[in-house]
Amino acid sequence: MAAMRGPRAIRGPLFFVLLPVLLLTTQQLAGGSPPPDPVSCARGTSDCTVTNTYGSFPDRTICRAANATFPSTEQELVAAVAAAAAARRKVKVATSHSHSFPKLACPGASDGTIISTERLNRTVAVDRARRLLTVESGMLLRDLVKVAADAGLALPHSPYWYGLTVGGMLATGAHGSSLWGKGSAVHEYVVGIRIVTPAPASQGFAVVRELGASDPDLDAVKVSLGVLGVISQVTLELQPQFKRSVTFVTRDDKDMAATLPAWGSLHEFGDVAWLPRQGKAIYREDNRVDVSTPGNGLNNYLGFRAQPTLGLLTARAAEERLEENGTDIARCLAARLPAAAFELQAYGFTNDGVFFTGYPVVGFQHRIQASGTCIDGRDDALLSACTWDSRIRGPFFYQAGFSVAMAKVPAFVADMQRLRDLNPRAFCGLDAKLGVLMRYVKASSAYLGKAEDSLDFDVTYYRSYADGAPRAHADVYDELEQMALLKYGAMPHWGKNRNFAFDGAIAKYPKAAEFLKVRDRYDPSGIFSSEWSDQVLGIKGSPNVVGAGCAIEGLCVCSDDSHCAPEQGYFCRPGKVYTEARVCMFEQRDTTRLVDQL
Numbered sequence: 001m002a003a004m005r006g007p008r009a010i011r012g013p014l015f016f017v018l019l020p021v022l023l024l025t026t027q028q029l030a031g032g033s034p035p036p037d038p039v040s041c042a043r044g045t046s047d048c049t050v051t052n053t054y055g056s057f058p059d060r061t062i063c064r065a066a067n068a069t070f071p072s073t074e075q076e077l078v079a080a081v082a083a084a085a086a087a088r089r090k091v092k093v094a095t096s097h098s099h100s101f102p103k104l105a106c107p108g109a110s111d112g113t114i115i116s117t118e119r120l121n122r123t124v125a126v127d128r129a130r131r132l133l134t135v136e137s138g139m140l141l142r143d144l145v146k147v148a149a150d151a152g153l154a155l156p157h158s159p160y161w162y163g164l165t166v167g168g169m170l171a172t173g174a175h176g177s178s179l180w181g182k183g184s185a186v187h188e189y190v191v192g193i194r195i196v197t198p199a200p201a202s203q204g205f206a207v208v209r210e211l212g213a214s215d216p217d218l219d220a221v222k223v224s225l226g227v228l229g230v231i232s233q234v235t236l237e238l239q240p241q242f243k244r245s246v247t248f249v250t251r252d253d254k255d256m257a258a259t260l261p262a263w264g265s266l267h268e269f270g271d272v273a274w275l276p277r278q279g280k281a282i283y284r285e286d287n288r289v290d291v292s293t294p295g296n297g298l299n300n301y302l303g304f305r306a307q308p309t310l311g312l313l314t315a316r317a318a319e320e321r322l323e324e325n326g327t328d329i330a331r332c333l334a335a336r337l338p339a340a341a342f343e344l345q346a347y348g349f350t351n352d353g354v355f356f357t358g359y360p361v362v363g364f365q366h367r368i369q370a371s372g373t374c375i376d377g378r379d380d381a382l383l384s385a386c387t388w389d390s391r392i393r394g395p396f397f398y399q400a401g402f403s404v405a406m407a408k409v410p411a412f413v414a415d416m417q418r419l420r421d422l423n424p425r426a427f428c429g430l431d432a433k434l435g436v437l438m439r440y441v442k443a444s445s446a447y448l449g450k451a452e453d454s455l456d457f458d459v460t461y462y463r464s465y466a467d468g469a470p471r472a473h474a475d476v477y478d479e480l481e482q483m484a485l486l487k488y489g490a491m492p493h494w495g496k497n498r499n500f501a502f503d504g505a506i507a508k509y510p511k512a513a514e515f516l517k518v519r520d521r522y523d524p525s526g527i528f529s530s531e532w533s534d535q536v537l538g539i540k541g542s543p544n545v546v547g548a549g550c551a552i553e554g555l556c557v558c559s560d561d562s563h564c565a566p567e568q569g570y571f572c573r574p575g576k577v578y579t580e581a582r583v584c585m586f587e588q589r590d591t592t593r594l595v596d597q598l
């Protein structure tokens with residue numbers, strides 16, 4: 001009888017979780033309904049709101065703007081900036097999908113103007129001989145990569161998701177993974193920019209500034225959070241087309257702290273995904289090979305494919321049930337499935353675009369570097385969509401992203417593993433999201449780029465649709481983030497994270513003052529600055545929103561029990577490994593029993 005108990009006990013949760021996982025990974029949809037426009041206006045182009053692709057900023061507020069414009073030429077762009085500058089109205093760029101988690105796309109005040117770059121997506125010039133490509137700033141990475149390949153050229157490094165725009169990638173310092181050459185951030189390959197900034201009335205209220213490779217202002221404009229003006233065109237220095245050879249190797253995580261610094265030197269495109277509960281690390285061995293190497297591999301990452309809406313709804317319902325009413329054992333059992341399913345299907349890599357026959361997968365850079373077929377489909381009335389489509393009550397998550405200077409990585413990872421070892425099951429929520437992705441980013445001359453060679457950590461975890469609802473084991477995730485940001489001085493990714501991560505972040509940028517000088521020159525009245533950008537740049541106010549339950553929502557670090565959810569048993573307590581951390585911890589109190597007895 002005892003032998004029967006195990007399997008029978010797990011049948012319930014397994015059923016709920018296996019079903020959506022199977023739905024999620026076995027579908028071969030070419031693409032689902034494209035994501036909604038983040039800009040939505042009640043009357044024509046006025047009375048608008050802007051949001052991100054998840055449909056919710058970290059503070060869950062709605063961002064309003066008086067009107068929106070959709071310029072399709074630089075001339076129209078100049079006119080839009082001039083109109084805002086003449087009226088001293090706040091203005092901000094939104095892109096076709098707006099993928100940044102924080103409130104970057106929100107113009108200041110509530111009567112500002114949104115300038116969308118969705119119609120600025122053309123190729124301006126291709127210079128094959130000098131390997132230069134000039135594009136408009138609203139072009140998607142998907143299209144950029146293709147235009148380059150058609151000219152026999154390659155952008156050597158980029159984010160892994162191709163739905164991002166050139167302007168958005170630059171503004172937030174977006175990157176792939178590399179310590180080689182100029183490194184993995186897209187802005188390192190920029191050699192020219194045309195940016196439209198406000199100007200005095202004598203100059204018509206807006207001017208186009210053209211910056212060449214040696215212009216010192218380029219170090220401000222490369223990573224700008226969008227506060228310097230609207231980037232109109234970008235010139236990138238590309239490389240001759242090349243191929244890559246990719247192999248994923250799963251090992252145990254015992255020597256990970258020591259291995260990580262070396263891995264980035266060994267493999268040009270190497271990265272590592274850590275599954276904390278399972279104690280595994282998935283090493284990506286990814287190197288440049290000659291174009292003559294046989295192979296026409298394709299990266300069509302499973303996580304970026306369209307998913308049937310029904311599967312997304314079911315997956316979310318199962319996740320909520322586990323989160324709210326599941327045991328650690330049930331949650332951890334469920335958490336093993338996604339990583340296993342992805343490994344089985346080679347993460348969506350194929351050797352020829354159709355079948356996976358084994359590693360290494362060799363293919364052209366433009367077929368390997370990024371993917372995202374869920375944005376490529378025709379409207380199917382929302383029968384399928386990207387996993388995070390905000391019109392579907394599907395998966396909803398937070399993503400922390402922070403970079404730790406390479407010299408501190410072994411100590412940070414050792415601390416992280418110490419925290420894991422105290423209660424491995426608390427980390428199942430990270431395994432469930434395919435682990436902590438670790439990628440290499442090089443030191444940059446950009447004022448708001450990385451100050452040192454670093455390892456970037458992406459930590460994705462469950463978010464509740466309900467404001468203020470505590471999450472299971474949120475204390476360990478919060479301790480992890482505070483440890484990285486405070487003890488190890490990590491820099492938060494400008495396009496990810498919850499509010500508290502940006503508190504004091506600007507002090508980590510040695511060249512921040514240089515950046516602000518350029519801002520004062522380009523936009524002296526700050527029409528491109530918002531409450532949010534002022535808070536993160538240390539100009540005015542704090543990104544924290546302190547109040548009841550703020551630490552539960554990641555809007556503050558708790559300093560009082562009321563910042564947690566004391567009525568639900570969550571109290572503000574020190575961290576377990578990093579004792580300076582302050583996190584909301586669940587404590588079973590006798591009070592509930594007392595109340596029950598009354």
Ligand SMILES: Cc1cc2nc3c(=O)[nH]c(=O)nc-3n(C[C@H](O)[C@H](O)[C@H](O)COP(=O)(O)OP(=O)(O)OC[C@H]3O[C@@H](n4cnc5c(N)ncnc54)[C@H](O)[C@@H]3O)c2cc1C
Pocket residue numbers: 053092093094095096097098099100101104105117137138158159160161163164165166167168169170171172173174175176225226227229230231232495496
């Ligand atoms: C599925 C997914 C995968 C991701 N993968 C990666 C990854 O691999 N690596 C990585 O580093 N990041 C990644 N990110 C995060 C992403 O890089 C950032 O959020 C990115 O900045 C978003 O680009 P966007 O085009 O959507 O810009 P938005 O989020 O719309 O805009 C970001 C900021 O840039 C400003 N801006 C945009 N265009 C212009 C312009 N032309 N001129 C001036 N300002 C402008 C906006 O006003 C805003 O302030 C990922 C995000 C998602 C959703």
Ligand SMILES: *[C@@H]1O[C@H](CO)[C@@H](O)[C@H](O)[C@H]1NC(C)=O
Pocket residue numbers: 045066067068069083087113
């Ligand atoms: C936006 O609204 C303001 C105020 O109503 C107006 O002055 C401005 O011209 C409008 N801009 C556009 C592009 O519609």
Ligand SMILES: *[C@@H]1O[C@H](CO)[C@@H](O)[C@H](O)[C@H]1NC(C)=O
Pocket residue numbers: 118119121122123143
């Ligand atoms: C520009 O965007 C439009 C609308 O989304 C699209 O139809 C077109 O193919 C894009 N052009 C390029 C060059 O990517």
Ligand SMILES: *[C@@H]1O[C@H](CO)[C@@H](O)[C@H](O)[C@H]1NC(C)=O
Pocket residue numbers: 320321324325
């Ligand atoms: C959790 O259990 C409670 C009490 O049975 C129930 O009301 C709630 O709906 C459950 N939550 C989920 C997501 O299933």
